[in-house]
Amino acid sequence: MGHTHYTIALDAMGGDHAPESWFQGASYALQKVPNLRFIMVGDEELFAPLFKKYRKVAEHSTTLHTKDAIADDEKPSTALRQGKHSSMQLAINQVKGELADAVVSGGNTGALMAMAKLSLRMLPGIKRPAAAGPFPTQKGDCIMLDLGANLSASAEELLQFAIMGDVYAKAALGKQAPRIALLNVGEEDTKGHSEIREAAELIRTTRPDLNFIGFVEGHHVTEGRADVIVADGFTGNIFLKSAEGTAKMMRNHIKAAFSQDWITKLSYLLTYKTMRNLRKRLDPRRYNGAIFLGLNGVAIKSHGSADAYAVSQAIRKAAGLLQHATNQHIIDELNACATQSEALDSSHVA
């Protein structure tokens, strides 16, 4: 550990293209972030040929053998009970035991969340973790949370999501005072259910230092009106998958439009470079890796269908969180917040 390199435990058995996607993904990540070490968790028999194929990864890795893996349709409670020797649990244990700085998994989201919560515990003062990730807008990326770690969120939990999102956006987007907004069905103060209206009030009164801009609607998100979009996990997940589905539908339509006849095929060749850049910019693989903010440790969920490039992006997200010491900043922010409200409380008493 320490300053010279970061060690990341990879649950190399999780995901549709596992385990090779993890080896190739690790090799891509090393090209961008050379100071990484990996603990490859999973079946060493399956790993052996992959270590031969990805020599650079082999030089940077150790292996933790297990043949157990969590099934994709396993209930979190069952996974917790019966998955003690699973690759997922062992990978998380590496962070708990301070043998690794972060864990990345492409397995069952609910199980990962439950295991990480139980093993790593929460940061002091945080009630629930939130899944956070970047989302493309017309003016660069924003950060969105919760993308689905919880089904609902109280006003106080939404406030905590806003604080964590603020810290993460400063690190990930490099913004000084990220514009924070609550995702709602209208902009007016009267819109939305009680939790979200109370959350707006709570953020305004308890954290006037945050750059809170109020409610935004879905199309304001893509317009780039805010840098941090706060929602409960059900709403955030619905938003995300609607956007992903729509983007995919449009990509397919465009592909079909270009392959109609020889003229459109020709014009595809003419615009190839531009279209490739556009595809790159909106590539969902680039956004792979949901971060469980609020855990006392760095845990990242890679998409189940992630290929090697997508996996490398999730690994790089873990490295970024470590480089920016995001969790320490969240702790500091919450402490500052607690001290502030204590000061307020005692001034009331006086």
Added chain:
Amino acid sequence: MGHTHYTIALDAMGGDHAPESWFQGASYALQKVPNLRFIMVGDEELFAPLFKKYRKVAEHSTTLHTKDAIADDEKPSTALRQGKHSSMQLAINQVKGELADAVVSGGNTGALMAMAKLSLRMLPGIKRPAAAGPFPTQKGDCIMLDLGANLSASAEELLQFAIMGDVYAKAALGKQAPRIALLNVGEEDTKGHSEIREAAELIRTTRPDLNFIGFVEGHHVTEGRADVIVADGFTGNIFLKSAEGTAKMMRNHIKAAFSQDWITKLSYLLTYKTMRNLRKRLDPRRYNGAIFLGLNGVAIKSHGSADAYAVSQAIRKAAGLLQHATNQHIIDELNACATQSEALDSSHVA
């Protein structure tokens, strides 16, 4: 009234481009559906030059004069109290008094909903209206409801939305047995909050005749996995605006990509026809007009920013509902449903 033509009351003061969008929209609608009559509700001074400009509309219209209009930021409760002489309320009154067969408005959604509910009342047995509308998928349109008429929905209300959606999809999409799904954050039975899980159970047990396929996620909607997507109004609205925002972002990116240099500009010309067809197919204006299903009358909300073409689509939706006698079919379905459960109840007693 009757079989020869349909009369539609237009709240011609609501929307960003009112009142002209309503006159031009009515003239477009007449080109497609000649057997329409209009009651233009609003300021006759503003209407006078428009009747001169749109002669065909003048031949098919009467005027109901008022200078009052509901402001876009008016609270529904205030609108109800103070808006008795507003163009919106008067337009709704035409349906209530059976002077018109349907009402279309582009004004304040909350106010329209509250007024329509109070004036027209609900269909027998229906608890709450739902805003329904078509949504594009890779395999043709689906029907989605609730798009935002209510913030939440109980399991029983979601069941009613499913029944109403089924009837509407049969008429609007011409499908024999529309595939009905609940929008959720996962496909598995264990996913989602209690209302949605109970709703799935309720639909399965009480309406085995419906073609209910269970839960779908956002990207399944755009893949075209279901014909009727059921959600509470908060979720449906978040989904819709996320999709609209994403589609707009991609359209802007593509436009920018084509206008980069003379080569891409040339290829735009080469693909012009194909791109125009694509644009047409995904044109949000084509989908304008949310239908308040469950009301004892036909009431349609046109988007506030709707132009004349979009307005004409909302008017044509009203005509379609009337032609298919959708409300009568919903009543029949609910009656069949009630008779079924009464029969079940009495068999239990016996």
